[in-house]
Amino acid sequence: MNAALTIAKREIRTYFNSPIAYIVLTVFLLLAGYLFFGSLFIERQAELRSYFNLMPLLLAFIVPAIAMRLIAEEKGSGSLEMLITMPVPDWQVIVGKFLAGMALLAVLVGLTLVYGITVMLVGPLDRGPAIGGYLGVLLMGGAYMSIGVMASTFTRNQIVAFIIAFAISFSLYLFYRLLPFTPELIRPVLSYLSVESHFEAISRGVIDTRDIVYYLSMMVVSLVIATLSLESRKWK
Amino acid sequence: MPELMIQVENLTKFYGATRAVDDVTFNVRKGEVLGFLGPNGAGKSTTMKVLTCYLAPTAGRAQVAGFDVFDNSLEVRKHLGYLPEDTPLYKDMTVLEYLQFAAAMRGMASDRSAKRIKEIGGRCGLHEVAGKLVGELSRGYRQRAGLAQAMLDDPDILILDEPTSGLDPNQIVEIRQLIKEVGKEKTVILSTHILPEVQATCSRILIISSGKLVADGSPDELRAREKASRYRLLVEANGATAEAVKARLGSIKGVSRCETVLGEVGAHAFSLYAAGDEDLRKVLFRAAVDNKWTLLELHREAASLETVFRNLTTREEVKS
Known part of the structure; x- marks a missing residue:
């Protein structure tokens, strides 16, 4: 696991030494701030609901943008060869990259804790949904991030990686919206696969193991596929 | 001790339908400096990529330090130092940071890694650029940083893919000297298409052409063959x-x-x-x-x- 942490540390430095982190941060905070303060001032509601409600969609854009470079960039520049010929198992490379992406996401989400504090200052904050919401954002972000890392192993082109990750993440988001139009038979399947249905429960403050299991299994499956994809260079 | 450090048996590698390496067999003993010679696209790099566990062979076997590159790749990599073609280092790190990163990745203890970085950095002439970003280095220094990275953990086997390409004549002489020195105790495989290079540094030569091994021997043996x-x-x-x-x-x-x-x-x-x-x-x-x-x-x-x-x-x- 040490190697994974070494990789994560290196990647985090790279994020903050380059414009990527700051661009993503700015875009995210602008959009999130607009959503939050919109409801605070216009609807005069001291709550975080409108901020959390749009997170499934907003993160489906932002997270692939964070994750796209993680493997694809190294594939393009050739440094991946250097990295994976070091005595480190491939899965640690994947986990290290994933953790770096999550660290940046945690910084983004952490900065929006300000909204929670603001609400507390102007009115009573409903703690359950707030804590659940922040936890849900991280879990959902983790699912998106693992998809992003997976997409990033498929190609040496970061744009392609972004589009693949966005397409998958956005589909998972759309499933929930499509529910009314789908046949009765596959509705439970779509509902289960949808990121939003699980997020909705958590952000209401209901922490159900099934939702947590959903997000964790999304991460495990995507990261396993990512590891296999990295190893596919060795397929005969 | 004539220990076989590298054993390659009937190695074949296909890229899709293209046969990059075709039924190559050779051994490398401890302490040999082996020159891998061949025109561009002959299969030198591919063979090296198999030995360093980056690619798996389509057919045949390769063992490094007694471990199979496919079944036991982690052990193989612990015994290897590798410098890929074109030295793809992280450009956004300083030389020192890069070497520290490489040491941490190899699981070296921090006191040992500090000592080794100092020692190897000195041998490769990196002290004056230690604080510079890798991306700002000249080709020669970048190559040396890559070489330092490969030698960091004192590996038994060094695999260097075109270690002197793109260097000026003075730098070439320096790097060759370094390789020769290392080759006294370690096993080194280097690839090149520059002939004087193998004559100057290698104790044995393999010539590979269109994926096939066409000659194997010391420089004198090969000359005598012709x-x-x-x-x-x-x-x-x-x-x-x-x-x-x-x-x-x-x-x-x-x-x-x-x-x-x-x-x-x-x-x-x-x-x-x-x-x-x-x-x-x-x-x-x-x-x-x-x-x-x-x-x-x-x-x-x-x-x-x-x-x-x-x-x-x-x-x-x-x-x-």
């Missing part, structure tokens, strides 16, 4: 045309090939290749006297590694 020596002649032929002289020379017993080369005004120059290893100088002199030519120059060249290389690698191309 029996055909070459003669250079400059003849004043009393008005006879170059063609006529060439035909006459070509018909001499023991001459396998005769080529007209650029001569001087009033004289014809030829390159002759002998079929066997007997000395043809006397016969050539007689031939000149019999035809009343004036022999201005007669020079016998022993086969150079260059001719060996050209003959082995171009013959292959003609066949395939």
